Every structure is written in C-alpha cells, then in structure tokens.
Amino acid sequence: MAHSFVVVANRLPVDLNVAADGSTTWKASPGGLVTALTPILEKHHGCWVGWPGSVDSSFEPFHTDAGVLLTPVPLTEHHFEGFYEGFSNATLWPLYHDLIVTPIYRRDWWETYREVNLKFAEAVAELSAPGATVWVQDYQLQLVPGILRQLRPDLKIGFFLHIPFPHPDLFRQLPWREEVVRGLLGADLIGFHLPQSANNFLALTRQVAGATGSHTGQPDRLQVDGTASTREVSAHITASDGRRVGIAAFPISIDTAPLTALSGKADTQAIREQFGNPKTLLLGVDRLDYTKGILHRLQAFEELLDSGAVNPEDCLFVQIATPSRERLEQYRQARVEVEAAVGRINGRFGSLGHQVVHYLHQSLSKEELAGLYTAADVMVVTPLKDGMNLVAKEYVACHPDGSGALVLSEFAGAASELSQAYLCNPFDAESLKRQIKSAISGLGQQDARQRMNTMHAQVMTHNVDLWANSFMEDLNRV
Structure with missing residues (x-):
C-alpha cells in the first residue's frame, strides 16, 4: 500500500518487550514527537519507518493502537555498531555538540552510515505514493533526503535536526562534509531548533556542496518571520540542481x-x-x-x-x-x-x-x-x-x-x-x-x-x- 505521508526516523515509536516465555509485545514509546505526528499520520493514512530496536531481527509491518502503520527497517549488529554507535554517536554527536569530547573519524563507520541511510531511503521510496510528503528526522539520517531526491524526485521532502548544528569551522573537520550537506539539501525544507543553527548551516553552504543563494553566489540572509507560529527565521538557498531549499528555525516543545x-x-x-x-x-x-x-x-x-x-x-x-x-x-x-x-x-x-x-x-x-x-x-x-x-x-x-x-x-x-x-x-x-x-x-x-x-x-x-x-x-x- 502506498502512503501519502511518511515519517522516517532512526527508531520506531515503540519499544519491544520480550516476556520470560519468549513472547513479544510492542509498547508505545513516550515522547512529544510521536504525539504530535500521530494525528497527521492518522489523517493521511500515513506510515512511520524506523529501526525496531533489536539487531539481527526481522519484523513484519504492524499497526499501532491508533491505526498508524509502522514499517521496521532491520539492522544487523554490524550496522548498529558502525551506523549508530559509531558514526552517529561517536562522530556526529560530539562534533555537533561543539567537541565536548573528541569526535572519531573512521572510514568504515562512514561507509556503514551511508549503507544504512540507503536502506532507509529505499524503504521510504517503496512505501510512498506519487507526490507523497516525507518527513525525515534527525542526524542519523542526514543522507536520506539526497538519496530520496534521486530515487523519487516527485516527493516533497522535509528534514528536521533535533540537535544543534555546529559552527562551520567545526563542521569542516568532518572528512565527508560535502556528502552530508548534499544529503541535507535533497530536502525541500530543512528545520532547526534555533536561528543560530540555521545560520550555521547557511554559512556552511557558502563553502561546500555547490549551494548558492540568489545574490552574488551567497545564501539569502535570514529574515525574521512575523507570523504567529513557532517559526523564528526563514530563508531560502538554491541547491546545485537549481531547487530552492527552505531553511527555518522551529523550536520544538512538549505535549x-x-x-x-x-x-x-x-x-x-x-x-x-x-x-x-x-x-x-x-x-x-x-x-x-x-x-x-x-x-x-x-x-x-x-x-x-x-x-x-x-x-x-x-x-x-x-x-x-x-x-x-x-x-x-x-x-x-x-x-x-x-x-x-x-x-x-x-x-x-x-x-x-x-x-x-x-x-x-x-x-x-x-x-x-x-x-x-x-x-x-x-x-x-x-x-x-x-x-x-x-x-x-x-x-x-x-x-x-x-x-x-x-x-x-x-x-x-x-x-x-x-x-x-x-x-x-x-x-x-x-x-x-x-x-x-x-x-x-x-x-x-x-x-x-x-x-x-x-x-x-x-x-x-x-x-x-x-x-x-x-x-x-x-x-x-x-
């Protein structure tokens, strides 16, 4: 079944409970993101794509009590170590948090990160209806928008980063900086929590990935948006393929x-x-x-x-x-x-x-x-x-x-x-x-x-x- 709205995140919004007799049940994870997106998923008969939380296991798609379809993406122990523990949390996490500890840059982790992002993108491409809206969540899946743009150019793609985006001088340490930025620029709209993170990303696009703005090769300046919403700032940049990509700050909150x-x-x-x-x-x-x-x-x-x-x-x-x-x-x-x-x-x-x-x-x-x-x-x-x-x-x-x-x-x-x-x-x-x-x-x-x-x-x-x-x-x- 094709879906007109798909959320893709590192994890499914459920936790797997294994009883003493080996039987399994799924329990809804607490969290405002799940609560906020459930009505949209229900309205559009949407689907949530993510890892189920168990390595070397395969699960069939299933529905939550609210009727939302969850589609698991299986990961091996090798995937988990290189993609999640390695590149996501020993490379990107400390880099994006201003080098509180030193990031580790390993090519094998990067290759696994790229491989897993491809798995997620292929799952989303297969599930999405023509012209569907896809919302990609967080730093673990920064390559998914770019891959999806190649696989399914008909899709409307949003991306939201739930952690800070670092200053360009820090981000440029990353050996695969161009690939990550090109992956993000596959989205139609990229959201950050704060104007500072949005500004950092805009400044970075002047230096990598071939992104330009509408004036003298530079991204548009951020403008304060006066609408009555959580949005703080908004801007557009032009990606190397000529698309206009929206950039804005949306401070997340609680249920x-x-x-x-x-x-x-x-x-x-x-x-x-x-x-x-x-x-x-x-x-x-x-x-x-x-x-x-x-x-x-x-x-x-x-x-x-x-x-x-x-x-x-x-x-x-x-x-x-x-x-x-x-x-x-x-x-x-x-x-x-x-x-x-x-x-x-x-x-x-x-x-x-x-x-x-x-x-x-x-x-x-x-x-x-x-x-x-x-x-x-x-x-x-x-x-x-x-x-x-x-x-x-x-x-x-x-x-x-x-x-x-x-x-x-x-x-x-x-x-x-x-x-x-x-x-x-x-x-x-x-x-x-x-x-x-x-x-x-x-x-x-x-x-x-x-x-x-x-x-x-x-x-x-x-x-x-x-x-x-x-x-x-x-x-x-x-």
Missing part, C-alpha cells in the same frame, strides 16, 4: 495536556516525605550523557554544601540519570565520574539514614516524572550544549501556580524561550552556584512567581502541536 493532567494528580506531600520532607528539594532529570552537565551541577552543589551556603539538613538533591549508549566509552566514563561524585558528596555531608543526594540510574514512568517535577522546588538543567532540552519545559508546565524555580544553562536551546529562568554558565562553577543559591533564596517571593508564570505561559502556548503544524505548513508552501 502539555497529558503532562499537566498527571501533575495535577500528583501527591507532592507523599513524594517529599519519601525523601525525608526536606525544606528544599532540588531535581535533575537527564539521560546519562556527557553533554548534560550532570557532574558540573553536582560539583557546584558540593561546593555550596562545603561553604555552608546550603545546609545539608535542609536541602536534598534528587538526580535521575537515565541509562544511555552504555557500550560507548565516553558514556561509561561519564557514569563513573557522576557516581563517584554522588558517593563523595553523601560520604562528606550525609548522615546515618540521610543522603544529601538521591541518585537513580534508571528510567522512570511518565507518572513518576510528573510527580517529581511537581514536588521539586528547584529544577537544575545544566547541559554544556543542547539543541533544546524538553525537561526544562516539562518542569515549567507542571507549575501552573507559579511555584518552583528553574536553573537553566545558557547553552540549552530552551534558554532562548525560557529567558526568565536563572540562567547560568555550567562551565563556570561560580555562575552555577550563584544561580542555584538565588533560586533557593527566591522561592515563594513575588519575583520568582512572576518568572515561573511568564515561562508557563510560553510553554503552554507554544506546544508540540504548534511546532509540528508550523513545519508542515511551511513544507506545504515550498
């Missing part, structure tokens, strides 16, 4: 309704009592990734305790660190360092029956997270580099009464929208300590409530539906 419903049911008093009913409850929720700045915030908290600025009897830090890419050395090292810091802080400032830092290296349910968000006095979000960071928005959404405070890294994409947060430089321990202390001291005061109310209004009016609809409207106009 606010179910989260606020869960937070409204949370028993915050019971949650706080689980932790000994502290006067001040600080919270961090992250994937255990070296870009998230978990170690930096723990070290700052330790220094606050050491100086006496924070009383260990009154203040408790809860850190949720979801397991992530644990076969990669940089991630294993990040875990070692974080858990050593947790042990050291509790050893120095805890007491019998009382931990100063409660640390969980596991995933929590949506209900548990909403409860923690609602119960926490201060949310500490300190990524060293982040495309957006939806955790910050989730916390704000759970405080409609203006309670709470958000300490937020200025290097998180969300900082451009949540400018009323206590913004900090996570590389500067003094900045981190100062803003954490300010957030704690300001709790309950009028200024703090006004900050949270302003941010809450922003999050509630700029949700994930607006993001998805804005992108689709622009793609349809191209």
Whole structure:
C-alpha cells in the first residue's frame, strides 16, 4: 500500500518487550514527537519507518493502537555498531555538540552510515505514493533526503535536526562534509531548533556542496518571520540542481495536556516525605550523557554544601540519570565520574539514614516524572550544549501556580524561550552556584512567581502541536 505521508526516523515509536516465555509485545514509546505526528499520520493514512530496536531481527509491518502503520527497517549488529554507535554517536554527536569530547573519524563507520541511510531511503521510496510528503528526522539520517531526491524526485521532502548544528569551522573537520550537506539539501525544507543553527548551516553552504543563494553566489540572509507560529527565521538557498531549499528555525516543545493532567494528580506531600520532607528539594532529570552537565551541577552543589551556603539538613538533591549508549566509552566514563561524585558528596555531608543526594540510574514512568517535577522546588538543567532540552519545559508546565524555580544553562536551546529562568554558565562553577543559591533564596517571593508564570505561559502556548503544524505548513508552501 502506498502512503501519502511518511515519517522516517532512526527508531520506531515503540519499544519491544520480550516476556520470560519468549513472547513479544510492542509498547508505545513516550515522547512529544510521536504525539504530535500521530494525528497527521492518522489523517493521511500515513506510515512511520524506523529501526525496531533489536539487531539481527526481522519484523513484519504492524499497526499501532491508533491505526498508524509502522514499517521496521532491520539492522544487523554490524550496522548498529558502525551506523549508530559509531558514526552517529561517536562522530556526529560530539562534533555537533561543539567537541565536548573528541569526535572519531573512521572510514568504515562512514561507509556503514551511508549503507544504512540507503536502506532507509529505499524503504521510504517503496512505501510512498506519487507526490507523497516525507518527513525525515534527525542526524542519523542526514543522507536520506539526497538519496530520496534521486530515487523519487516527485516527493516533497522535509528534514528536521533535533540537535544543534555546529559552527562551520567545526563542521569542516568532518572528512565527508560535502556528502552530508548534499544529503541535507535533497530536502525541500530543512528545520532547526534555533536561528543560530540555521545560520550555521547557511554559512556552511557558502563553502561546500555547490549551494548558492540568489545574490552574488551567497545564501539569502535570514529574515525574521512575523507570523504567529513557532517559526523564528526563514530563508531560502538554491541547491546545485537549481531547487530552492527552505531553511527555518522551529523550536520544538512538549505535549502539555497529558503532562499537566498527571501533575495535577500528583501527591507532592507523599513524594517529599519519601525523601525525608526536606525544606528544599532540588531535581535533575537527564539521560546519562556527557553533554548534560550532570557532574558540573553536582560539583557546584558540593561546593555550596562545603561553604555552608546550603545546609545539608535542609536541602536534598534528587538526580535521575537515565541509562544511555552504555557500550560507548565516553558514556561509561561519564557514569563513573557522576557516581563517584554522588558517593563523595553523601560520604562528606550525609548522615546515618540521610543522603544529601538521591541518585537513580534508571528510567522512570511518565507518572513518576510528573510527580517529581511537581514536588521539586528547584529544577537544575545544566547541559554544556543542547539543541533544546524538553525537561526544562516539562518542569515549567507542571507549575501552573507559579511555584518552583528553574536553573537553566545558557547553552540549552530552551534558554532562548525560557529567558526568565536563572540562567547560568555550567562551565563556570561560580555562575552555577550563584544561580542555584538565588533560586533557593527566591522561592515563594513575588519575583520568582512572576518568572515561573511568564515561562508557563510560553510553554503552554507554544506546544508540540504548534511546532509540528508550523513545519508542515511551511513544507506545504515550498
């Protein structure tokens, strides 16, 4: 069956559960992207193409409970190691996050990345109806638009990058920079979270891939778009084949309704009592990734305790660190360092029956997270580099009464929208300590409530539906 709307992403929006008897079931993955795109997929009898999450396994297409067709793309262990763990997450991920760790450039990984992108593109080409719309998601599949343009020139193709796009001087390190840019320019519309990422990409096209703009061989300058949408900037460049490619910033957001419903049911008093009913409850929720700045915030908290600025009897830090890419050395090292810091802080400032830092290296349910968000006095979000960071928005959404405070890294994409947060430089321990202390001291005061109310209004009016609809409207106009 041919489909008029196809979403293609590295992963299908489901997780495979294997029971003790060997039977398998699929469970919907949590996430705003799935929620935002499901109505569009249902309306257009669409299809989602992605890897099912299990290597060396083959699955037939199947439907979700909502009636969306999911088409698995099988990957071997060799594909997974070279395409996902290798080129995607040991080459592109650190490169796109400003070299927080050193990227590894291996030709065999690049060849596997190219091979897997071809597999995805061929699956999409076969499933797409004449003139269909295809929306490609994220850095793992940057070659898919260009391949699809060759296989199916009739398609309307959108691409969205969910992580930052680096400065051209950094990107040009990549040995296969021209191929990646040409792959992206196969799309009709390329979306980024922030104007800075869009500007970086536009500047890059002046130097590689033969892309030109309408004036003296340079891309068009970005112009502020005044329409009432999440779109921040828009521009066009002309690819080497003469097509006009749209470039715009679309800050992604969250699915606010179910989260606020869960937070409204949370028993915050019971949650706080689980932790000994502290006067001040600080919270961090992250994937255990070296870009998230978990170690930096723990070290700052330790220094606050050491100086006496924070009383260990009154203040408790809860850190949720979801397991992530644990076969990669940089991630294993990040875990070692974080858990050593947790042990050291509790050893120095805890007491019998009382931990100063409660640390969980596991995933929590949506209900548990909403409860923690609602119960926490201060949310500490300190990524060293982040495309957006939806955790910050989730916390704000759970405080409609203006309670709470958000300490937020200025290097998180969300900082451009949540400018009323206590913004900090996570590389500067003094900045981190100062803003954490300010957030704690300001709790309950009028200024703090006004900050949270302003941010809450922003999050509630700029949700994930607006993001998805804005992108689709622009793609349809191209």
